[in-house]
Structure formats: structure tokens, C-alpha cells
Amino acid sequence: MFSLNGQIALVTGSGRGLGLAIARRLAELGADVALHDIAHDAPQQYGEAASLTQVADQLRQFGGRVALAVADLTDPAATETMARNLEQELGPISILVNCAGGDIGAHGGKPVPNDALNIPLDDMRVMIDRNLISTMLVCRVVCPGMRQRGGGAVLNIASVAAQVGLTEGVVYAVAKAGVIEWTRCLAAELRPHGVRVNAISPGPTMTARFLATRPTEPHMRDTAIPLERYGTPEEVADAAAFLVGAGARFISGQVLRVDGGLQLFAG
Numbered sequence: 304m305f306s307l308n309g310q311i312a313l314v315t316g317s318g319r320g321l322g323l324a325i326a327r328r329l330a331e332l333g334a335d336v337a338l339h340d341i342a343h344d345a346p347q348q349y350g351e352a353a354s355l356t357q358v359a360d361q362l363r364q365f366g367g368r369v370a371l372a373v374a375d376l377t378d379p380a381a382t383e384t385m386a387r388n389l390e391q392e393l394g395p396i397s398i399l400v401n402c403a404g405g406d407i408g409a410h411g412g413k414p415v416p417n418d419a420l421n422i423p424l425d426d427m428r429v430m431i432d433r434n435l436i437s438t439m440l441v442c443r444v445v446c447p448g449m450r451q452r453g454g455g456a457v458l459n460i461a462s463v464a465a466q467v468g469l470t471e472g473v474v475y476a477v478a479k480a481g482v483i484e485w486t487r488c489l490a491a492e493l494r495p496h497g498v499r500v501n502a503i504s505p506g507p508t509m510t511a512r513f514l515a516t517r518p519t520e521p522h523m524r525d526t527a528i529p530l531e532r533y534g535t536p537e538e539v540a541d542a543a544a545f546l547v548g549a550g551a552r553f554i555s556g557q558v559l560r561v562d563g564g565l566q567l568f569a570g
């Protein structure tokens with residue numbers, strides 16, 4: 304039920320953080336994996352690995368094929384070239400995980416201010432591009448092949464931020480809410496063709512960037528606590544592996560919160 308033998312998975316933003324944990328889990332389960340990041344040295348930024356090449360070497364220990372690609376996914380031409388090159392190397396992509404993104408503004412860190420009425424316009428545009436347009440662009444180059452072949456699984460990484468009113472990270476939350484609605488619409492469009500499209504909304508999760516870019520509470524980092532804490536990348540990766548695998552073969556258009564029960568309201 305959980306084997307991914309024979310699957311070819313592209314995980315965007317997988318040089319580090321959640322994307323890396325998901326790519327590793329899919330490789331462990333037998334998938335051939337295409338790693339991707341915006342730059343070859345993106346894994347270095349928060350000390351997770353020296354380069355994309357080093358991450359690829361780590362994943363090859365699981366026995367499957369591993370390809371790698373560098374592209375800014377807000378650039379349509381670069382995104383198309385990336386997908387074409389990866390499919391030439393590995394074969395048709397059957398699993399797509401759109402994980403690239405984050406509350407990262409035009410100048411690298413979080414926008415200042417980061418609220419609704421004062422966030423700078425360049426940060427607004429970059430936030431929508433980085434989180435929503437990039438997800439749409441990758442789907443638009445990978446999903447036509449899935450539709451033609453009559454199968455495939457897409458998983459979009461949204462956020463619990465998309466499902467509640469916020470005073471910080473507002474445009475990020477709006478972009479992720481767009482990712483959720485994109486998930487539902489694409490699921491409807493691809494339903495007759497047997498292609499499933501789902502989303503995960505992680506709660507606060509202890510990736511290296513998360514830990515490096517905000518003050519955190521020590522007790523919330525304690526993984527001995529069952530639920531009332533930050534999540535781990537591996538907990539999100541396990542849910543991702545389920546949603547792209549045969550265990551979820553009749554699930555499409557859904558949003559799964561992976562937040563330890565932090566948000567318990569509907570919607």
C-alpha cells in the first residue's frame with residue numbers, strides 16, 4: 304500500500320526544509336526522485352547541506368534514481384525547461400509535490416511590515432509569485448502529461464496560515480489560500496482523467512529556516528510532547544507520502560492539516 308516503486312516524483316523546493324524531508328521519504332518508499340531548488344547552494348542557507356548535489360548523493364543511498372534541477376519557478380520558461388529536462392532524464396513524472404515557497408519577500412527575509420495595509424507592493428507581488436503563481440506554473444507544465452496518461456498525483460503545500468484571519472504574514476496567507484482553491488479547481492479539471500490533486504496545510508514546523516527566522520518557545524520544540532508543540536518535517540513528509548500513494552487512491556481535492564490538532568475548526 305505504501306510502496307512507491309516505479310513512481311517518478313518531482314518535489315519542488317527540495318534542497319532543504321520540508322521539501323527535502325518529503326523527497327527523502329518518497330525515495331525511501333522506492334520512488335525515483337527529481338530534486339529541485341532555486342539555486343545549487345540553496346541547501347547551504349540554513350546549514351542543511353553543502354549543495355543540491357550533496358543532497359542528491361544522500362538520497363541515492365535508498366537505491367532509486369535521483370535527478371536534480373535548478374530553476375526559479377516564478378519564471379515560466381525556466382519552469383518548462385526544468386520539467387522537460389527532468390522528464391528526459393527520468394521519464395514521465397507521476398507524482399508532483401509543489402513545496403517551493405515561503406513567507407519570503409522581495410529582499411530575502413520576511414517583509415517589513417508584513418500586515419495587510421502596509422506591506423510594500425514589491426513584497427506583495429513576490430509573495431504571490433513565489434507561492435501561488437509558481438505552483439500554477441509547475442502544474443501547467445507537468446499535469447498535461449498526467450492527464451494524457453490517465454493518472455498521477457499532485458500535492459500542494461499550503462499552510463494553516465491560509466485558513467484563519469491573521470495580522471502578520473497576511474499576503475503569504477492569501478497566496479496559500481489561493482493554493483488551496485487552485486487545488487480544488489485543478490482536482491475538478493483532472494477528475495475525469497484519473498489525476499488526483501490534494502493539499503497539505505502544515506502548522507508551524509521545525510525546518511531549519513523556521514528555526515532561524517523567528518523566536519521560538521523551547522517547550523514547543525520538545526518532540527516528547529505528543530501534540531501541543533511545533534511539528535517536525537518528517538511528520539509532514541509521512542502525510543505527504545500517504546496522499547501521493549495508493550492508500551489515498553480515492554482522495555482528491557482535499558486539504559489535510561498536519562498541525563497536531565492546532566486548528567480544529569471547519570474550513
Ligand SMILES: NC(=O)c1ccc[n+]([C@@H]2O[C@H](COP(=O)([O-])OP(=O)(O)OC[C@H]3O[C@@H](n4cnc5c(N)ncnc54)[C@H](O)[C@@H]3O)[C@@H](O)[C@H]2O)c1
Pocket residue numbers: 315316317318319320321322340341342345374375376377402403404405406433437460461462463504505506507508509510511512513
Ligand atoms: N516550516 C513551516 O512552519 C511551514 C508551515 C506551513 C507551510 N510551510 C510551507 O512549506 C514549504 C517549505 O517551507 P520550509 O519551512 O521548508 O522553508 P525552506 O525555505 O527551507 O524551503 C522552501 C524552498 O523553496 C525554495 N524556493 C523559494 N522560492 C523559490 C522560487 N521562486 N523558485 C524555486 N524555489 C524557490 C527555497 O529555495 C527552499 O528550498 C513552503 O511552501 C512554506 O510556505 C512551511
